[in-house]
Amino acid sequence: MNMKVLVGLVALLSAIALCTVLNLASGVFIPLVVAWFILQVFRPVIRLGWKLHLPPALNITLVFAIFFGLCILGIYFCASQAVEFNRAYNLYYSKLNTMFHSVLKALSIPPSTISDFNWLDLLGRYVRNISELILTFSSKFVLTLVFLMFMLLEAPYVNEKIDKSFSGPNAFRIKNILDTVSQQISRYLGTLTLISLATGFCAWLLLAAMGVELAAGWGVLTFLLNFIPTVGSIIATIPPVLMAALQFSPSLFKPLAVFFSLTAIQITIGNVITPKVVGDRLGLSPIVILLSLLLWGTIWGIPGALLSVPIASIIKIVCENIQSLRPIAVLMGSGKDALMAAPPVVRRKTKTHVQTNVPNTSEDFE
Incomplete structure (x- = not known):
């Protein structure tokens, strides 16, 4: 069997085993x-x-x-x-x-069909x-x-x-990774908090203007759910619409107006601005953000969905600081990072004469 295929299979099995352990x-x-x-x-x-x-x-x-x-x-x-x-x-x-x-x-x-149902159970x-x-x-x-x-x-x-x-260079590299991770996560949390605050504030203003009760509570719920990328902004629309339907029944005008207005806010801020701004701040591709959300949401549920983007950012930072894993970091990065990344250096093999008693240079160990 080809060695590259064997290494790929081992890596795949290791990833599956790791996900299983994290889930259990x-x-x-x-x-x-x-x-x-x-x-x-x-x-x-x-x-x-x-x-x-x-x-x-x-x-x-x-x-x-x-x-x-x-x-x-x-x-x-x-x-x-x-x-x-x-x-x-x-x-x-x-x-x-x-x-x-x-x-x-x-x-x-x-x-009578409903009344016979065991609601207490x-x-x-x-x-x-x-x-x-x-x-x-x-x-x-x-x-x-x-x-x-x-x-x-x-x-x-x-x-x-x-x-x-660790030795000097290795210690410096490890501390650099930890500092970069800390700065990126702090930047991500700060940016996402501001975006979520803006979304919750807009939702509160809209619901209060339309006379929907518990408008402040729905605004806070919108703020919290927007920490879940993409999906959270969709879920945050449902409870206020149900409240409007209950409050203004049998009229459908206000509930529909609330639905379309909140959907417009969520699509604009949650599904367009948030992935783009957060992705650029972390240097992550929007596709990577979505895949990370699906993966960690499957492994850890709601906590995994909340932590999915920071975890993806940490993986990318670690890959950037390990020479053999840098191609993975480039693939995980945004388009802006890909344009700025230096292409891999292609070294041509040249014929050299064998010399004895000549010490190797430091380049031989790179």
């Missing part, structure tokens, strides 16, 4: 990766603590205080939106009941699923905080460990 051990790998990304988000705060010569315990306390403060603000906002929804629950329930019976009548389904299954989801999220959240704490303790000594573990 997602309960450990997802909190670990999320903790690392949280560390990158708070890196400016951490570096400020280093410059001020704060003790490690105080630096960790500062990061956790900011993190928990943001979590408490998010919980408070969700609770306020839930209270607002609860006030109009009876009105929404009666409208939903009317719409439901209208659909049954249009489909010629007798109401269905509700019980949903409650159990939600309880399991909350329990799983809580355990992963605690594990993420544990990983984050140990990473914060280890962060000040990473460069020293690299210098003492």
Whole structure:
């Protein structure tokens, strides 16, 4: 068998095995990766603590205080939106009941068929699923905080460990990779946050102008879902349209107006501007962004979809710093990067006379 074919098969099997391990051990790998990304988000705060010569315990306390403060603000906002929804629950329930019976009548389904259905059993299954989801999220959240704490303790000594573990050029290369990854991820998160804020703000203004209730909540939901490339912007359109259909029923004018207006915003910002701007900032091809979204979404679900683009960026940066993998980095890059990349050097073989007792030059080892 050809050696190149054998190497390709081994690489393919290794990739499949790696994806399988990542999927089976997602309960450990997802909190670990999320903790690392949280560390990158708070890196400016951490570096400020280093410059001020704060003790490690105080630096960790500062990061956790900011993190928990943001979590408490998010919980408070969700609770306020839930209270607002609860006030109009009876009105929404009666409208939903009317719409439901209208659909049954249009489909010629007798109401007795639905009334005989065991709704309590269905509700019980949903409650159990939600309880399991909350329990799983809580355990992963605690594990993420544990990983984050140990990473914060280890962060000040990473460069020293690299210098003492590797030779000069290799240590420099490894530190360069880590610094580049950190800068690219920070740049990506900052750019995507601004784009998501703009999308959520536009959605909130539009829904508030049209009189859709819970407009602020839908704006925040749009902001959060836009962190999922391409697909998130589509999903974010559905809940506000359903709310408009429920609120303004039986009229269809407002729900359709909300649908087309939000779709226009999402297509313009989410499906055109976001992949282009984020792709250029990270130097990634839009096709690579989409494939990474599909791959990591399949392996890790929603967390994988959220982390897909940063992971693709990390892979590209590592490939750029390894000579044999640079063609992969060029293929993963955007068109602008491909135009700026230098073509591979083709070395022609020349006939040379054999000489003895002549030392090799440094070029022979490159």
